[in-house]
């Protein structure tokens with residue numbers, strides 16, 4: 394009996410220890426990503442174990458009817474966003490599984506949250522917010538959809554329940570997922586944001602590549618800090634962690650030898666949208682041809698390094714965010730679209746593989762491949778400069794007729810200050826006629842996107858009604874206001890068909 398009891402006890406202790414292991418760690422070959430059910434149940438168990446410093450908060454719903462779960466870690470046990478601001482603490486928001494086939498962040502976040510709690514290592518001046526799984530719909534649709542990706546052996550699908558790519562949905566907000574995300578972002582108001590991904594394309598020696606908010610598109614105060622301090626420090630620390638990084642590889646022509654181009658994440662992307670909110674933002678892109686476990690641990694190390702630097706610079710980041718917000722309130726001219734500066738480039742040391750051609754196993758035609766037995770280190774061109782191709786001077790205010798409900802709802806969601814007209818009135822103002830525009834011939838993310846918009850501004854008397862909205866452009870969110878309302882914006886509401894009835 395005694396032996397039986399002690400066996401039971403050992404078994405119980407073993408189970409207890411096991412209960413803290415993530416499904417990724419429990420899998421023998423470390424080629425496994427947690428299912429949605431496993432993710433939520435893991436965090437629920439962890440929250441039970443550390444109720445003072447960890448909370449799970451559900452937001453809204455998603456297109457598949459399940460709420461978006463935010464995992465919040467707070468060393469001082471404060472979970473009230475307003476109080477966190479009052480205490481001059483920073484908030485970091487980490488997004489996982491926007492593309493469920495790129496799940497490293499999901500698994501890495503599960504282990505990192507546990508380790509921070511278990512080792513009593515939560516940063517003292519930062520509240521950490523993790524979106525457990527953003528594209529729940531896609532995560533539930535599990536299988537193999539990125540055929541040449543090197544694991545995990547099953548994972549979610551890119552499209553959500555509506556077959557939307559959620560990383561194009563931040564301005565048009567066609568998914569309920571986007572509404573829940575924007576609720577989280579505008580409630581917690583993070584100063585730093587991270588979106589975890591996996592890349593395909595050219596092969597090279599790095600496990601992880603990095604996208605930062607494109608510097609010419611980022612608020613200049615924040616761009617200076619990220620370019621001179623935060624990014625170099627991340628590169629340095631990741632090399633020390635054993636995961637040397639390179640900027641995200643988008644080839645100028647064919648292969649990386651031709652030079653690489655810095656990625657332009659316009660507002661439809663998560664980090665383009667967060668840039669409008671003056672949030673320092675990064676995207677990790679591990680490479681899909683590297684083993685899954687290495688990609689997970691690289692993501693884990695990246696997050697730990699980011700947290701450490703942000704803790705060190707917590708006060709400074711708060712000051713810079715405040716300065717950036719104040720500067721944007723005063724800013725008069727806004728970029729609405731950008732184009733690559735082909736004339737000016739930097740150089741960087743790149744560790745790649747020689748490219749070659751071999752017959753495709755499918756068609757027999759020559760196909761490009763990268764030969765891992767032929768590594769090289771070369772200096773390559775890095776096209777890292779963008780110019781504003783369209784700009785607009787902000788007006789004193791915009792008037793939005795209440796008929797445009799989705800615009801009003803999105804502005805409310807984004808904490809835009811609006812005033813309502815108290816009575817019917819006629820105002821002398823400038824308005825635009827849409828002179829010309831192009832429209833995509835195929836649907837893109839559920840829309841026939843407009844571009845190349847030409848405007849004819851006219852002075853006019855326009856009648857408005859009681860309850861219509863006036864939006865002054867003296868706000869920290871001026872970028873969001875101007876870039877969505879000016880029709881020439883690459884991701885304006887006009888571009889995304891919000892105002893198509895006026896074209897009838």
Ligand SMILES: [Zn+2]
Pocket residue numbers: 492495590591
């Ligand atoms: Zn992705």
